[in-house]
Amino acid sequence: xADPINTEKTPDGAAATTGFTTPACSPCDETQPPDxxxxxxxxxxDLVRRKLMPALYKLFRCNLLxxxxxxxxxxxxxxxxxxxxxxxxxxLRAAGDFDEGLWAEFSKSLFYRSVTYxxxxxxxxxxxxxDELAPGRSNGNCVFYLATPPAVYAEISRxxxxxxxxxxxxxxxxxxxxxGSDLKSALALNSELYTNYNEDQIYRIDHYLGKETVQNIxxxxxxxxxxxxxxxxxxxxxxxxxxxxxxxxxxxxxYYEQAGVLRDMFQNHMLQVMCLAAMEPPSVYESELVRDExxxxxxxLRPFNGDDINDHLVIGQYGEGAIDGSYVRDxxxxxxxxxxxxxxxFAAMKLYVDNWRWQGVPFYxxxxxxxxxxxxxxxxxxxxxxxxxxxxxxxxxxxxNALILRMQPDERVQxxxxxKSPGGRVCLRDVVMDFPYTLDYMGVTLDAYERLLLDCxxxxxxxxxxxxxxxxxxxxxxxxxNLIEERTEHSPKLYKYTAGSYGPxxxxxxxxxxxxxxxxxxxxxx
Numbered sequence: 001x002a003d004p005i006n007t008e009k010t011p012d013g014a015a016a017t018t019g020f021t022t023p024a025c026s027p028c029d030e031t032q033p034p035d036x037x038x039x040x041x042x043x044x045x046d047l048v049r050r051k052l053m054p055a056l057y058k059l060f061r062c063n064l065l066x067x068x069x070x071x072x073x074x075x076x077x078x079x080x081x082x083x084x085x086x087x088x089x090x091x092l093r094a095a096g097d098f099d100e101g102l103w104a105e106f107s108k109s110l111f112y113r114s115v116t117y118x119x120x121x122x123x124x125x126x127x128x129x130x131d132e133l134a135p136g137r138s139n140g141n142c143v144f145y146l147a148t149p150p151a152v153y154a155e156i157s158r159x160x161x162x163x164x165x166x167x168x169x170x171x172x173x174x175x176x177x178x179x180g181s182d183l184k185s186a187l188a189l190n191s192e193l194y195t196n197y198n199e200d201q202i203y204r205i206d207h208y209l210g211k212e213t214v215q216n217i218x219x220x221x222x223x224x225x226x227x228x229x230x231x232x233x234x235x236x237x238x239x240x241x242x243x244x245x246x247x248x249x250x251x252x253x254x255y256y257e258q259a260g261v262l263r264d265m266f267q268n269h270m271l272q273v274m275c276l277a278a279m280e281p282p283s284v285y286e287s288e289l290v291r292d293e294x295x296x297x298x299x300x301l302r303p304f305n306g307d308d309i310n311d312h313l314v315i316g317q318y319g320e321g322a323i324d325g326s327y328v329r330d331x332x333x334x335x336x337x338x339x340x341x342x343x344x345x346f347a348a349m350k351l352y353v354d355n356w357r358w359q360g361v362p363f364y365x366x367x368x369x370x371x372x373x374x375x376x377x378x379x380x381x382x383x384x385x386x387x388x389x390x391x392x393x394x395x396x397x398x399x400x401n402a403l404i405l406r407m408q409p410d411e412r413v414q415x416x417x418x419x420k421s422p423g424g425r426v427c428l429r430d431v432v433m434d435f436p437y438t439l440d441y442m443g444v445t446l447d448a449y450e451r452l453l454l455d456c457x458x459x460x461x462x463x464x465x466x467x468x469x470x471x472x473x474x475x476x477x478x479x480x481x482n483l484i485e486e487r488t489e490h491s492p493k494l495y496k497y498t499a500g501s502y503g504p505x506x507x508x509x510x511x512x513x514x515x516x517x518x519x520x521x522x523x524x525x526x
């Protein structure tokens with residue numbers, strides 16, 4: 001067995017210990033899914049060009065698609081197979097890492113049929129293509145991806161059934177967020193889907209769950225004895241989850257005016273990441289057992305009430321400002337936004353998980369558009385030492401230890417702790433042990449959509465949202481959404497914040513009145 005200690009020669013030839021080494025990781029073998037095909041509704045849209053087609057191309061490049069795999073794009077836009085391929089080629093070239101030879105082969109698997117979603121007779125073109133292409137290639141197995149506006153989800157799901165698109169094999173339905181706009185509409189959509197599909201066939205996608213470092217939260221917690229014994233109310237002071245964007249609403253104002261930051265980010269991404277940070281260990285690392293534990297966290301969330309909402313929530317809307325030195329306009333001046341819009345583009349929230357592990361530990365969640373930097377991270381901030389041994393020698397108390405799990409823009413794990421500064425004086429300094437997530441890894445890396453598309457084809461639902469989890473997250477946010485939209489005396493005030501900042505000052509107050517501060521990207525870099 002190789003010695004794990006790294007040694008080097010000193011000037012006199014003796015061996016000197018310099019520390020532990022980490023051997024290069026061997027690639028994890030990915031499983032190739034069974035023969036299948038994919039029908040993408042909304043294939044002329046931005047999501048397909050920017051995310052789905054590049055993801056499928058990457059899986060093809062990595063030899064992770066079945067040999068006979070093919071894609072039928074479907075949308076209201078009139079296109080031919082060749083024009084669909086040309087649009088796809090342009091988007092893949094723009095994404096970079098384009099290979100002419102591989103594209104020539106991949107393009108042969110792309111087809112397109114125009115469809116009117118509410119006219120089920122127009123699905124005949126898709127049916128004809130499936131009947132022609134499926135024999136010998138898909139084995140009757142098909143993934144139907146609804147990359148369309150949510151208003152047509154139910155109609156398309158019915159059209160798939162009535163038009164006979166489902167083959168002789170398995171059939172799976174991927175549905176993008178938002179799954180409903182509130183609890184009532186989400187349950188109504190669920191009920192509609194259940195008339196023709198069972199829960200095992202429905203894949204509610206949340207791309208945050210597909211991010212490598214989001215998945216790594218469980219591995220870091222449950223595979224390391226140095227962390228899991230400390231992962232509770234005895235040692236953790238609080239948890240922060242931040243997802244900041246520099247972008248505004250761009251071309252999504254029609255959707256965003258109806259959704260706002262709570263529907264767009266909190267009901268899905270933020271609460272799902274929080275569940276991973278807070279959940280109990282399952283007995284076995286299996287899909288349904290992991291999803292059971294995520295759901296238990298949502299059940300344990302302390303509900304909001306109108307009387308103390310301002311102690312737990314701050315909402316804001318960006319005004320004009322500068323991002324990276326360039327002027328950006330006020331949200332209400334964005335194209336398609338109402339002049340007196342009350343839609344929040346920022347929210348900071350304090351939550352409690354009322355169970356044995358987390359009783360009394362606040363979880364601070366924060367997300368917003370037009371922020372100073374783009375970053376997503378989870379910060380586990382530990383409690384201070386019970387007795388400050390160095391208080392007489394130091395001008396102030398040393399800061400807290402923290403574990404920072406960063407998802408973007410760079411994936412890394414950082415551990416912040418204290419050590420003595422070199423020299424004769426007794427002086428502490430903060431240092432950061434920094435691990436870039438892909439360091440020394442030699443295998444294939446998959447981004448969120450690549451991972452989730454592959455998992456759906458494999459039938460693995462661990463990283464998808466289950467029906468009860470979806471309903472619980474909507475139920476939890478119902479009080480807040482009602483208070484914001486009903487505009488009563490108890491409604492939280494909508495604060496303006498300058499584009500290029502970290503949100504309204506009141507968000508700082510929300511956490512500072514508890515004697516804490518937000519940890520921002522870059523603050524704790526080594």
